Amino acid sequence: MDLNLNRADYLQVGVTSQKTMKLLPASRHKATQKVVIGDHDGVVMCFGMKKGEAVAVFKTLPGQKIARLELGGVLNTPQEKIFIAAGSEIRGFTKRGKQFLSFETNLTESIKAMYISGSDLFLSASYIYNHYCDCKDQHYYLSGDKINDVICLPVERLPRITPILACQDRVLRVLQGSDVMYETEVPGPPTVLALHNGNGGDSGEELLFGTSDGKLGLIQITTSKPIHKWEIQNEKKRGGILCVDSFDIVGDGVKDLLVGRDDGMVEVYSFDNANEPVLRFDQMLSESVTSIQGGCIGKDGYDEIVVSTYSGWVTGLTTEPIHKESGPGEELKINQEMQNKISSLRSELEHLQYKVLQEREKYQQSSQSSKGKSAVPSFSVNDKFTLNKDDASYSLILEVQTAIDNVLIQSDVPIDLLDVDKNSAVVSFSSCDSESNDNFLLATYRCQANTTRLELKIRSIEGQYGTLQAYVTPRIQPKTCQVHQYLIKPLSLHQRTHFIDHDRPMNTLTLTGQFSFAEVHSWVVFCLPEVPEKPPAGECVTFYFQNTFLDTQLESTYRKGEGIFKSDNISTISILKDVLSKEATKRKINLNISYEINEVSVKHTLKLIHPKLEYQLLLAKKVQLIDALKELQVHEGNTDFLIPEYRCILEEADHLQEEYKKQPAHLERLYGMITDLFIDKFKFKGTNVKTRVPLLLEILDSYDQNALIAFFDAA
Numbered sequence: 105m106d107l108n109l110n111r112a113d114y115l116q117v118g119v120t121s122q123k124t125m126k127l128l129p130a131s132r133h134k135a136t137q138k139v140v141i142g143d144h145d146g147v148v149m150c151f152g153m154k155k156g157e158a159v160a161v162f163k164t165l166p167g168q169k170i171a172r173l174e175l176g177g178v179l180n181t182p183q184e185k186i187f188i189a190a191g192s193e194i195r196g197f198t199k200r201g202k203q204f205l206s207f208e209t210n211l212t213e214s215i216k217a218m219y220i221s222g223s224d225l226f227l228s229a230s231y232i233y234n235h236y237c238d239c240k241d242q243h244y245y246l247s248g249d250k251i252n253d254v255i256c257l258p259v260e261r262l263p264r265i266t267p268i269l270a271c272q273d274r275v276l277r278v279l280q281g282s283d284v285m286y287e288t289e290v291p292g293p294p295t296v297l298a299l300h301n302g303n304g305g306d307s308g309e310e311l312l313f314g315t316s317d318g319k320l321g322l323i324q325i326t327t328s329k330p331i332h333k334w335e336i337q338n339e340k341k342r343g344g345i346l347c348v349d350s351f352d353i354v355g356d357g358v359k360d361l362l363v364g365r366d367d368g369m370v371e372v373y374s375f376d377n378a379n380e381p382v383l384r385f386d387q388m389l390s391e392s393v394t395s396i397q398g399g400c401i402g403k404d405g406y407d408e409i410v411v412s413t414y415s416g417w418v419t420g421l422t423t424e425p426i427h428k429e430s431g432p433g434e435e436l437k438i439n440q441e442m443q444n445k446i447s448s449l450r451s452e453l454e455h456l457q458y459k460v461l462q463e464r465e466k467y468q469q470s471s472q473s474s475k476g477k478s479a480v481p482s483f484s485v486n487d488k489f490t491l492n493k494d495d496a497s498y499s500l501i502l503e504v505q506t507a508i509d510n511v512l513i514q515s516d517v518p519i520d521l522l523d524v525d526k527n528s529a530v531v532s533f534s535s536c537d538s539e540s541n542d543n544f545l546l547a548t549y550r551c552q553a554n555t556t557r558l559e560l561k562i563r564s565i566e567g568q569y570g571t572l573q574a575y576v577t578p579r580i581q582p583k584t585c586q587v588h589q590y591l592i593k594p595l596s597l598h599q600r601t602h603f604i605d606h607d608r609p610m611n612t613l614t615l616t617g618q619f620s621f622a623e624v625h626s627w628v629v630f631c632l633p634e635v636p637e638k639p640p641a642g643e644c645v646t647f648y649f650q651n652t653f654l655d656t657q658l659e660s661t662y663r664k665g666e667g668i669f670k671s672d673n674i675s676t677i678s679i680l681k682d683v684l685s686k687e688a689t690k691r692k693i694n695l696n697i698s699y700e701i702n703e704v705s706v707k708h709t710l711k712l713i714h715p716k717l718e719y720q721l722l723l724a725k726k727v728q729l730i731d732a733l734k735e736l737q738v739h740e741g742n743t744d745f746l747i748p749e750y751r752c753i754l755e756e757a758d759h760l761q762e763e764y765k766k767q768p769a770h771l772e773r774l775y776g777m778i779t780d781l782f783i784d785k786f787k788f789k790g791t792n793v794k795t796r797v798p799l800l801l802e803i804l805d806s807y808d809q810n811a812l813i814a815f816f817d818a819a
Contacts, residue, residue, distance in 0.1 A: 107354055107372060107385040109409065109421035112402055115151065115158040117416040118143030119484045119505050122296070122346050123217075123253075124173040125395035125412035128199055129182040134407075137399045138199070142170030142188050143416055144484065150186070150201060153402050156445060158418075162201025168193070176220035179260045187225075189215040194225065207239050217254045219267075226267050228254045231638060233269055233279070243282040249273035249636045255297040257325060261308035268311060268325060270294035273600055273634070276313065278325055288330040289602050291337075292317040298348045301359045312361070314345025316490060320363065320381075334380055336373075343367025343392070343501075344488070351398020353407055353423070354384060362409055364393030366488070366501070367526070368557070370411060370421065391415055391556050392486065392503055414486055415505040415556065480584050485576055489590045491633060492561075496597050496653035497522055500560040500574065500590065507579040508551045511558055515545040517570035517592050520769050522561035528552055542570075553579075563769075565776065566651075567679045569594040593633055594683045595658070595676065598649040600634040604657045608672040609704040613681055615667040617688065617695045624662045627687050631680060632660075651676070654712055654777065672705050675777065678784040701788045707813055709781060713774060714809050720771045721807055727764045730757045775804055782816060 125141040128150070138161055140150040146167030151158045168190040175183040176196075186197040187205075191214050196205030209215070213229035220226070225236040228251040235243040250272040257266040266285075269277040272293050278285045292315030300310035300322060309324050310333070318338030324331040343365035350359040354374055361373040361381055368389040373381035395412040401420050402408060408422035486503040502511060511529075513521070521531070527549075534546040549558060562572070572590045577583065615624075625639040632649060639645075644663040651657070656673035669680050681697060688695040733746070733754050746754070753760070782800055786793045803815050 108425075109353075109385065109387065109423060110426050111387070112408075112420045112422055114139070114153065114401070114418045114420060117141055117149055117418070118145040118147065119414060119486075120144070120394045120412050120416050121169070121171050122394050124170055124188075125397065125410070125418065126173060126175050126186075127397045127399040127401070127410060128175070128184050128186075130400065134400055134405045136401060136404055139401060139410060139418060140173065140175075140186050141395075141412055141418060142173045142190075144169045146170060146190060148173070148186065148188055148197060148201075150199070156402070156441075157448075161199075162197075164197070164201070164203075171215055172218040174218055174220045176222070179222040187218070187220055189218045189227070191215070192229075194218070194227075205239075207236075209234065209236075217251060219255050221256050221259055224256065224259065224265065226254050226256055228269065231636075233267070235265075235267060243279070245269075245277075245279060245282050245284070246641060247271055247277065248640045249275075252293070252295050253297045255299065255311070257311070258299065258304045258308050261304060264327075266325060268297060270297050270313065273636070274315075274602070276311075276323070276330075278330070285327075286329065288323065288332075290321060290323075291315060291319045291335060296345055296347055298350070300350065302350045312348055312350075314348055314363065316344040316488075317492065318342050318344055318365065320345060320348075320361075336381060341494075342369050344490075346392060346394055347396045349396050349398055351407075351409070353398055353409060355407070355423075360384065360398075362396050362398055364396040364411055366392040366503075367559070368392060368413075370396065370409065372409070387421060389413060389419065390554070391417075414503055481580050481582070483578055483580065483584070483586070485586055485588060487574075487588055491597070491599055491652060493599055493652050495522075496563065496651075498562045498564065498596075500562060500572075501557070502560075502574060502576055502588070503557045504576060504578050505556070507554050507556055508558055509577045509579045510551060511549045511577070512575040513545065513547045513549070513560065514543065514573045514575070515570065515592070516542040517568045517572075518544045518565055519572065519592065520563045521545070521547060522563060523765060524559050524561050526559055529555065529558060563773070564592045564596040565773070566595055566597050566653075566675070567682075567780070568592070569596070569683070594631045594679050595649070595651075596633060597651055597653045598632055598658060598676075599652050601648050601650045601657075604648045604650070604659060608657065609702045609708050610659075610670040610672055611674055611677045611702050611705055612700040613669040613677045614698045615669075615684060615688075615695055616665060616698075617693055619665065619688070619693050619695075621662070621664040623691070623693070624664075624667050627667075627684055628660060628662065630687060631683055632658075653773075654709070654716075656709060656712060673709050673781070674701065674705060674784045674788065675709075675780045677701075678780075678787060699788060701785075706781065706785050706816055710778070710809070710813055710816065713778060717771075717774045717778075717807065718809075720774060723760065723764055724771055726753050726760050729753055730761065733757075775801065778804065778812070785816065 120143050128138040130137045138150055138152045142148045148164045150161040170188050170190050172189040174187050176187050177183045177185045184199045188195050192209050192211040194207040197203050211229050215227050215229055217228045223238045227234045230250050231247050233245040251269050253270040255268050259265055267279045271277055274290055274293055275287050277287050290313055294313045295316045296314040298312045300312050304310050311323050311325050314320050321335040322333040346366050347364040349362045351362055352359050354360055358375055363371040368391050370387050372385040374384045376382050392414045393411045394414055397410045400407055401410055402422050403424055406422055406424035408420045410420050412418050484505045488501040490499050492499055529549040529551045532548050536543040536546050569592055572592055574588045575585050577585045622639050629635045646661040649658040658676055659670040661668045671677050733750055779797055803812055
């Protein structure tokens with residue numbers, strides 16, 4: 105059965121955060137529901153639809169930015185009380201808009217996530233989790249990494265209170281009171297949690313999670329251990345998941361899974377006989393989807409998916425058909441309705457144009473008067489800078505509440521800009537003088553009209569660290585620009601993992617000296633991505649990392665006065681040695697550095713590089729042959745005379761060229777890594793072999809794995 109949904113835009117509020125829009129329960133089956141939404145202006149608005157128009161039920165005065173909005177009430181009754189989190193305060197409203205609760209939590213950080221179950225309130229700030237019952241403090245937990253979401257298994261179905269925290273270090277932490285009962289690793293940093301089917305599924309213990317790299321999964325949280333039910337990989341390379349809901353939009357009696365992503369994709373998954381999710385519908389909106397709900401808004405009897413977007417649009421994807429089957433009398437009625445709608449829109453447009461003229465005149469007068477200050481228009485930018493494990497590149501996503509005019513990218517370290525299919529902006533490069541002013545990259549992206557979201561892909565070089573800056577200029581008057589900075593770290597291509605292979609040949613770097621735990625932690629934060637800014641609890645900590653480009657690994661263990669770093673890649677140890685000694689010198693700390701080099705690790709790293717290098721060399725060779733083969737094909741009229749290998753190259757020509765174009769400088773990167781490995785191997789022996797690099801490059805040009813290993817051994 106095909107699912108046909110038609111888009112309807114209802115109204116626009118201010119910029120919205122994740123999970124800040126809900127539907128109030130319906131008074132009867134399939135009756136229209138009211139929408140309640142909170143925005144960054146601090147306004148809570150509740151509205152319903154009447155004759156195709158949005159009619160406000162209530163609207164609060166502006167205040168602090170609203171970070172979360174949840175519905176609550178007495179357990180096993182309709183959940184129609186509205187709770188919002190703004191700053192460190194929780195406020196409660198009735199469905200008519202009367203405020204009945206103002207609870208100041210006195211948390212030192214702003215509330216980021218909230219969940220309500222009866223009289224229990226679960227809150228989390230960046231690192232702190234709190235559980236309150238009837239506004240009285242019950243439990244507290246300090247997390248080792250940032251908390252992105254919080255939820256509790258349904259207490260009306262289970263004999264216990266089981267809160268679950270979604271943490272940035274790819275872990276779900278299951279709590280009991282103030283303690284962690286157990287942890288379970290998920291395939292990416294979890295950004296959103298939801299109860300399966302809205303009630304925890306058959307057992308009441310089933311939990312849905314979505315990750316920032318677009319993966320989706322279901323876990324059963326039992327009292328003793330987690331049971332992983334299913335996972336959906338992000339094979340289509342879609343955006344990160346911001347919101348999920350369960351609702352029967354297909355109408356087969358089984359609740360479907362509704363998913364909203366940060367690239368504007370809305371998806372519907374149905375469940376097959378084996379309870380595995382199957383994609384049934386998807387539609388792209390132009391900006392990130394911050395909240396998603398299933399219900400009935402526009403017209404009685406027609407179910408729909410309601411979403412809120414980053415810039416504040418409330419949009420419905422409804423089952424109501426656009427072209428209705430109707431008789432002559434009905435047709436007249438519809439025409440009259442349409443005429444009324446057009447005339448009301450015309451008058452609204454005229455009113456808005458008049459208002460814009462008034463405001464423009466007012467601005468001109470205030471900016472020209474001697475007392476008046478020139479008001480720089482403020483605008484919100486939603487940005488995300490994340491490392492992709494699949495292709496060892498960084499994604500920089502910039503989303504603005506209004507249309508983007510251009511984005512200037514500047515970097516003081518060498519980086520490559522990779523092609524992005526979704527990106528329709530025109531890029532132009534400016535020449536840089538890297539020696540005199542540390543500019544390695546200047547690129548301008550000029551966006552097409554109505555582009556509010558821009559996605560860029562960047563690949564960095566390990567060992568080269570600095571800052572990437574994005575200057576964002578929207579299409580607003582007067583012209584204004586915001587600068588956003590992103591750190592490129594010394595070991596920028598490393599990603600946190602929870603397990604490593606201890607059987608690999610490892611090189612060890614040991615630091616000792618008069619430094620505190622906080623100081624050595626700050627050095628690790630400076631060197632490596634995905635490390636929490638705050639020092640973890642305890643006297644000693646161990647982090648594991650994996651290099652996304654080469655699959656080498658790093659183990660870092662440190663405490664007050666000592667740091668031990670182990671890696672199967674000598675170059676990783678070399679970068680750490682250089683950067684850490686530089687950081688310690690800046691702080692006038694005397695470091696004792698010792699290292700143990702395992703000769704076998706060099707051969708091991710070369711073997712890891714081998715398949716990637718071989719593949720890239722073959723790809724480059726095939727791409728070089730394409731033009732000549734095409735010329736032969738034109739000349740001869742067919743390809744029958746070619747050997748099968750060459751025929752295959754011609755058949756796959758477009759795909760090969762596209763892949764080669766997507767990975768510029770990939771081969772040079774691999775050459776660079778082998779060269780660094782060669783130099784670093786002998787650097788630890790106190791020998792300078794830079795004069796032998798041209799010989800090494802000659803061997804790489806006529807690549808043979810055994811010859812390369814022999815060269816490393818003989819040098």
